[in-house]
Amino acid sequence: MENLYEKLGGQDAITKVVDVFYEKVLADETVNQFFRNTDMKKQRRHQSLFISWALGGPNQYSGRSMELAHKGMNLNDEHFGAIANHLAASLREFNVSDQDINGVLDRLTTMKNDILYK
Numbered sequence: 001m002e003n004l005y006e007k008l009g010g011q012d013a014i015t016k017v018v019d020v021f022y023e024k025v026l027a028d029e030t031v032n033q034f035f036r037n038t039d040m041k042k043q044r045r046h047q048s049l050f051i052s053w054a055l056g057g058p059n060q061y062s063g064r065s066m067e068l069a070h071k072g073m074n075l076n077d078e079h080f081g082a083i084a085n086h087l088a089a090s091l092r093e094f095n096v097s098d099q100d101i102n103g104v105l106d107r108l109t110t111m112k113n114d115i116l117y118k
Contacts, residue, residue: 003056004103008096011052017090018048024086031082034073054107066114075116084108 008014022044026032035043049061063069084105091101 004100004107005052005055005057007100008055008091008094011048011057013094014052014055014057015044015048017094018044018051020093021047021087021090024089025083028082028086031079034075034079054111055104066111067118070115071118073118075118077116080112080116 005014008017022035022040026035026040046061046063050063053059053061087108088101088105091104096104
């Protein structure tokens with residue numbers, strides 16, 4: 001059975017989804033302030049590798065842990081929801097089924113405790 005990484009089309013497809021995702025995130029005043037001083041080229045690369053790993057692809061992500069990456073940001077449920085919604089909307093633009101989108105969001109929700117209120 002194909003994992004979500006393969007089903008979505010591998011690394012190239014994930015990279016395209018991440019580009020659309022950050023267009024949405026950077027246009028959203030709920031969360032865009034967290035990226036004001038961020039090297040977005042580096043951020044997109046890290047996010048692409050991280051999402052690929054989270055979807056069952058090869059583990060090429062060598063960035064900081066989720067807890068360290070979000071330390072001091074004090075993210076809350078509203079922020080997490082906004083990011084999840086932007087990811088879901090980005091995946092929909094690539095004709096990913098709602099069932100698969102829910103699988104992606106379920107996988108990311110398992111990391112919620114490492115991300116929020118840090």
